[in-house]
Amino acid sequence: MHVAIVEDDINMRKSLEIALGEYEEFKISTYKSALDALKKIDSSVDLIVTDINMPGMDGIEFIKKLDGQYDIIVITGNATLSRAIESVRLGVKDFLTKPFEIETLVEAIKRHDKIRTKVKESFEKIDSTKEENGDFIASSPELEQALTIARKAAKTDVSVLLLGESGVGKELFANYVHKNSPRAKNPFVAINMAAIPENLLESELFGYEKGAFTDAIAEKKGYFEVANGGTLFLDEIGEMPMMLQAKLLRVIQERVMVRVGGTKELPIDVRIVSATNADIKRSIKEGQFREDLYYRLNTIPIEIAPLRQRKEEILPICEVILERVTKKYGLQKRYFSGEAIESLMTYRWPGNIRELISVVERAVILSDTEAISKEDLFLESRNWFSS
Template sequence: MHVAIVEDDINMRKSLEIALGEYEEFKISTYKSALDALKKIDNSIDLIVTDINMPGMDGIEFIKKLDGKYDVIVITGNATLSRAIESVRLGVKDFLTKPFEIETLVEAIKRHDKIRTKVKDSIDQNKGIKEDASDFIGTSPALDKALLMARKAAKTDVSVLLLGESGVGKELFANYVHKNSPRAKHAFVALNMAAIPENLLESELFGYEKGAFTDATSEKKGYFEVANGGTLFLDEIGEMPMILQAKLLRVIQERVMVRVGGTKEIPIDVRIVSATNADIQKSIQEGRFREDLYYRLNTIPIEIPPLRERKEEIIPICDVILERVIQKYGLQKRYFSEEAIESLMCYRWPGNIRELISVVERAVILSDAQAISKEDLFLESRKSFQ
């Protein structure tokens, strides 16, 4: 992939050139100014990384001159919401604030390289768009901070507790920890505590032996055994009944489990990632959650910020959802109007990414015009429920 770096600061320019040059899949070209880049860049360039504040011609004017011919990542030390909105209006997909980890930029570049393939491959005619549709397509300082902690946690084998509002993408984060861990080649298994009746939850977790109850005509492995060697994601952990909390604590401490109706101890090697949007401390005070289990699960807590604190991600996510819906339903090409973009950026998104996907999917389908308008989003009517 041929990446052009446009940066007037020679130290920053050289640092990026050296750091990115260590990746064999990248070919790097550097330019000291926007004017220099406009004279020399050609069709061999796949992606441009540019600063905003540069002498002669700033990054915004430079992007306008490019006229949409290249994918662009903006890096700047003076990020403002107005600059972010102006950038996304011009088609910029990522907006990074200095200082940033080089890994963050590398991930952003790789996303651009894969995004078109990802859009095509992700379309399933038999399924709707899932909450993980964003797949970290956008980036923001708040997201970068959480991802950095997730990468550090992934290298270890300790328990991780994901905290955050409903719809922020906790399962996606859990999968990210798994994929970046030594357990990546083994199973990632997810279980939503709130989705399974209390009387069935124990057998789902630990499995059961033949004859354990009336309908147990054969033995069955539970989620722990299926995830053995890999990662078990326990979503909505705050909904787990107290009696099962004691059994889970024993499994974590002793690394053995017993199936329902059995007596044999089965060795278990599972990395546990759990998540909740509930106030666990309040549940502990009210006697609904074991404090000792909380400390076992909370070795590394990761707070996933809500979408309203990750505004730089909104438009990149919207663009991917838009393309997926267009391809899935065979619709004519659509794009977001400037008013729609501003509305998307200013809305508070109480339902986070899950709500964003729903809003955009509906707007793309119902819009009668090529330009999706502010009215097509129906965000004004939603504000009364915030």
């Protein structure tokens, strides 16, 4: 790890160079001033340790000039609360007051290196699996296992049931199955059962004939016909009324359907992917879901772990969202402070990836500085959701 020390006091500078040089994992460079460092420092540096009170250019101005390109630890013998706050908002990882034990500085450096290594490994994994994993931004053992099952299922026409909490990315998985299947060039149609009123759901799914009801002034194709030859994703399948469950079961078994108000059987070639965050087995016991339909839909179940069990994915996803939002709205460059990263990694994310996207988008837009702070995330106010 390449550490740059920026310190105008020659004795302090030499002492740090010698002390840190005792650690084989550290490569040390030293600079007598911020101006000297700005001229000579390069991209090989992983972390900068800098004083604040220096002649010519002080540490705060130096940090601003670096524009978030490096992670920084501040050391100072003349600390003030205002300067500490300002340095943290500029993205400083740690703020140490002189005199300090060298072990304290080493611990801070290693803490940074651990975070940096995790992020690097995550992005390397993204690059190595990008083609295979499609639209998935990051990877974890739990995600890899689910994707492996999805790839195998995609090669067949069997029904897939996606299980997991709200917001874990079930529609993304359904799309992944479709894109990796022989049906990829045909339609992918998604429908959320919970979002359509019960009295309209049958006609939305199966379509209707002209004159089937008062407002049926012309025939209309349902989602099954629109998705013919492709994949139909039935989200929140546990919300489907019992009456329609029987009709869906017949369509799956017989591969034919009848529009509302019609008598003609229409051949249907659709691959079904369904999803739920409900306890289907409990619904079956309570008589709210047909057991025979469950087994038809559940040929290959895929359990998608919640984000709190896939923490390797959090920072890479955040970085991608940050880049997308700043480009979309023409905002200045943003980065996450050390405290913000810690908050992102320790929060439980009850809303999973959907919540993560919302939190980061808001923080990027509302942050008054380039460094997105812990406070910008507003995660403490969300903890009541997960308590």
